[in-house]
Amino acid sequence: MHGFVPEGFFEQYMSKDNWYAVPLSVILAVPMYANAAGIVPVIEVFVAKGIPIGTAIAFMMAVVGLSLPEATLLKKVMTWRLIGIFFGTVTFFSSSCPAICLIIFYNM
Secondary structure (H helix, E strand, O other): OOOOOOOOHHHHHOOOOOOOHHHHHHHHHOOOOOOHHHHHHHHHHHHHOOOOHHHHHHHHHHHHHOOHHHHHHHOOOOOHHHHHHHHHHHHHHHHHHHHHHHHHHHOO
């Protein structure tokens, strides 16, 4: 992301003040391709820069579960309909689970 994304982009659009931060983080994660261990340092920087943990977790789940290279690999063993169902399910849960956790823990 270094050199390709303007400085402060993620802090501006994925902050806790934006209602669309979690869905946007899932959408921004799709072009990336990384494994769970490789995305942890990125998430650490996000949290250090003030991005809420739920939004960072949604980004991490989407990077690991949704990616364009993954879709091309899955195309060899699945139909486009099944890939769409898979992407829809992962998108729904990676967007809703962190949001539900944020609502629960911030209202305690």
